[in-house]
Amino acid sequence: MVGLLADKRAVVTGAAQGIGLAIATELTAHGAKVALIDLDAKRAGEAAAQLGADAIGIGADVTSEEDMRAAADAVVGAWGGLDIWVNNAGVTRDASLRKMTLADFELVIDVHLRGSWLGVREAAAIMRGKGGSIINLSSMSGKIGNPGQTNYSAAKAGIVxxxxxxxxxxxxxxxxxxxxxxxxxxxxxTAAMSAEAFAATEATIPMRRAGEPREVAGVVAFLASDLAGYVTGTVTEVSGGRGM
Structure with missing residues (x-):
């Protein structure tokens, strides 16, 4: 499986930590060259350095049209093209409807939904006519809704x-x-959740455990590969059965 993505050129946003870093690591392990995009340029560079010579770190704000265009141009300049683009960058600002501020609603919508749209647009402009795979990170919150996450659930549903x-x-x-x-x-x-809230959510999962970032990354690698050559417009749930 090492060559599953051999010679593929990929972008992963929000890649300095968490699921984004796991995705970048998985794509690299399968032979892809990967550009790790993150708001924190220093951490993106450090993460890329850990992945080796086939990874580069780029600092960019996914809500900025100019930053996303510059990042896409940098990848094409470095590798001559683009085959995979993963829109993963995200933030949370949880609060009840009564307490959520407009600023926190707009921030979450902008990072997730505007950021994904800008990523799709940039990737499509490069891939059109040449082929490629774009993968957007939604969430089960966008399907079933979570109390205190009207902003996040709306953004993730919008991504679908x-x-x-x-x-x-x-x-x-x-x-x-x-x-x-x-x-x-x-x-x-999710580490920011209280132990009680985490345990309560975990108890609703048929598999009775939380997932690991690498388990999401494996699905992304499949969708990025030619094994998924006849797969488009789908939403793959990686949830241990929660919400089915």
């Missing part, structure tokens, strides 16, 4: 709509677009 519309638009150009919807995964983001 974005994925399906883009998949229909780009299919005849040879570009596949799919989404992955993780459930409860052990990441720095």
């Amino acid at each position: 709509g974005l994925t399906k519309a883009a998949a229909k638009e780009l299919a005849h150009h040879g570009v596949r677009v799919n989404a992955v919807a993780p459930g409860l995964i052990r990441t720095p983001m």
Whole structure:
């Protein structure tokens, strides 16, 4: 399986830690060259250095049209093209409807939904007519909703709509677009949950455990590969059965 993604050129956003870093690591392990994009340029560079010579780190704000264009141009300049783009960057600002501020609602929508849309647009412009795979990270929160996450759940549901519309638009150009919807995964983001809230959520999972970032990364690697050559417009749940 080492050569599953041999000679493929990939971008992963939000790649300095958590699921994004696990995805970058998995793609590299299967032979891809990977650009790790993160708001924290220093951490992106450090993470890329750990992955070896076939990885580069790029500092970029996924909500910035200029930053995303520059990042895409940098990847094409370095490797001559692009085959895989993974929109993973995200943030949370959880609060009840009564307490959530407009600023926190807009931030979460912008990073997840605007960021994914900008990524899809940049990737599609490069891949159109040449082929490629775009993978957007949604969430089970976008399917079943979570109290205190009206912003996050709305953004992640929006990513599903974005994925399906883009998949229909780009299919005849040879570009596949799919989404992955993780459930409860052990990441720095979920580490901020209280022990009680984490345990309560874990108890709702048929497999009776939280997932690991590498388990999400494996699904992304499959969707990025030629093994998924006839797969587009799908949402793959990586949730241990939660929400089925």
